[in-house]
Amino acid sequence: MFLVEKDDTVKIRRIEHKMGIKSSPTCEIQYNNTPCTLIGKRRFGLMRYSMNLMNGARLAVAAQALGIAEAAWREADRYSKERIQFGKPIRVLPAVGRLLLGMRVDLEATRALLAETASWVDLWKVYEKAVGDGGDTVDPAARARLKACATLAETMTPMVKYCSTEMGNRVCYQSMQVHGGVGYMKEFNIERLFRDVRITNIYEGTSQLQVVAAIGKLLNRSLDPLLAEWSAAEYPADMATEKATLIELTSTFQKAVDALKAQPNRDKVDYYACDLVDQAVWLVCSWLLLRDTNVLESKKSIARSYVASIAPRLRAAAGIVTESNAVPLDAIGALLA
Ligand SMILES: Cc1cc2nc3c(=O)[nH]c(=O)nc-3n(C[C@H](O)[C@H](O)[C@H](O)COP(=O)(O)OP(=O)(O)OC[C@H]3O[C@@H](n4cnc5c(N)ncnc54)[C@H](O)[C@@H]3O)c2cc1C
Known part of the structure; x- marks a missing residue:
């Protein structure tokens, strides 16, 4: 990482014409043998x-x-x-x-x-x-x-x-x-x-x-401590159905994690990683919304609605990951060669 003082060697090529965020000017900065000072430690x-x-x-x-x-x-x-x-x-x-x-x-x-x-x-x-x-x-x-x-x-x-x-x-x-x-x-x-x-x-x-950044951690079961804590916590009595569903979905997700971790084919892991990250997102959001029902009555219908909508999708995504079907990968090879 370097500190650069602006001088004649630093060129702003042009302001880009963008689709959106137009009040934020975006440009490429070109350095032509520009002198600089190293910041911090070398190789960091x-x-x-x-x-x-x-x-x-x-x-x-x-x-x-x-x-x-x-x-x-x-x-x-x-x-x-x-x-x-x-x-x-x-x-x-x-x-x-x-x-x-x-x-x-x-x-x-x-x-x-x-x-x-x-x-x-x-x-x-x-x-x-x-x-x-x-x-x-x-x-x-x-x-x-x-x-x-x-x-x-x-x-x-x-x-x-x-x-x-x-x-x-x-x-x-x-x-x-x-x-x-x-x-x-x-x-x-x-x-x-x-x-x-x-x-x-x-x-x-x-x-x-x-997805690339998250998948390594997820495959090492990095969410387990949080999932265990949330599974053991108390929630309002009228949210018992949602809690039971989330305990079931947590186990479904963890089995999908183990299945992808055991997958020897690296291309399959990369291809199905997004299905696992989706599950992690849905599951964590569900537990958080359920946790919020302990403090706010109005969160109950939000939590119920969210859990009802993600439960079948999470089960399907877990099935997709566990199966890790080779057909799409073969199709990429055949159709995009
Ligand atoms: C308005 C705007 C402002 C920006 N501001 C800054 C800024 O301030 N500073 C700065 O440094 N940059 C900035 N950028 C650059 C921006 O961060 C990059 O465009 C963005 O990170 C994507 O990189 P890329 O364009 O090189 O796409 P590529 O890396 O070429 O990606 C193309 C496609 O390939 C996929 N892909 C590439 N590698 C992988 C992989 N390993 N696994 C899976 N898929 C992959 C990508 O998901 C994408 O779909 C800006 C861009 C825009 C449009």
């Missing part, structure tokens, strides 16, 4: 400093996508009250209600995951500072806690970047759908939000790269 630039920078940025982009999605949801919520079709506001039509419910529940689940991830990142930083360079004088319990926080932060950061930015794109798509034809027009905010959100699952590492 990429893996230590840049990865640190990038993990912070991934959390920020997850929050950016969540914010855009929240704005898109509010546009859809408002428009669905104002737009009358067949003598009633479109929001009372089950097909539109389905879109609105999906958006609302997706947003709540993602917000819970973002807050949880941010808290593990914060704890990691606190323990890092506390343990510091203390050498042998450091309490072994604090050192163990530092390691546990780091593992969870490093697992959940790519998970939330993946989950939030894909959710943001989905919610903006659904919001435009709720608007119908007018949503496609520049006069309506959703047209801009739809364009702005598109970059979030590309920059600071594409969604595919987030």
Whole structure:
């Protein structure tokens, strides 16, 4: 990592013409034999400093996508009250209600995951500072806690970047759908939000790269301590069905993890990794929403709705991972050769 002073050797090639986020100028910076000063330790630039920078940025982009999605949801919520079709506001039509419910529940689940991830990142930083360079004088319990926080932060950061930015794109798509034809027009905010959100699952590492970043940790059962804690916790009596479902889904997910870990074919692991990360996201979000029902009555319908929607999808994704069918990989070889 280098410090560069701007001089005539540094060229801004041009300001890019982008699809969205137009108030943020983007350019390529070209260095032509530019003198520079090394920052920090030699060989630490990429893996230590840049990865640190990038993990912070991934959390920020997850929050950016969540914010855009929240704005898109509010546009859809408002428009669905104002737009009358067949003598009633479109929001009372089950097909539109389905879109609105999906958006609302997706947003709540993602917000819970973002807050949880941010808290593990914060704890990691606190323990890092506390343990510091203390050498042998450091309490072994604090050192163990530092390691546990780091593992969870490093697992959940790519998970939330993946989950939030894909959710943001989905919610903006659904919001435009709720608007119908007018949503496609520049006069309506959703047209801009739809364009702005598109970059979030590309920059600071594409969604595919987030899956690559998360899968190693997940295959080492990095979520097990949290899943065990949540499975053992108490929840309101009227959420017992959801708790039982989540205990079952936790076991289903863990079996899928073990199946993919045992898979000797590396291409299959890479191909089916996203199905495993999806399950991890759904499961963690479900437990977090259930946990929220301990403090807020209004979270119950959100948690019920989310668990009901992800349960069959998680079982199917676990089946896909466990089977790790070779057909799509063979098809890639045959069709894309
Ligand atoms: C508006 C904007 C602002 C940006 N700002 C910055 C900035 O400030 N600083 C900066 O450094 N960069 C910046 N970028 C660059 C941005 O981070 C990259 O474009 C992004 O990370 C994707 O990298 P790439 O374009 O090289 O795509 P590629 O790496 O070429 O990827 C192309 C496709 O291949 C897939 N792919 C590639 N490798 C793998 C793999 N190992 N496994 C699975 N799939 C893979 C990707 O998912 C993608 O679908 C910016 C880009 C844009 C558009």
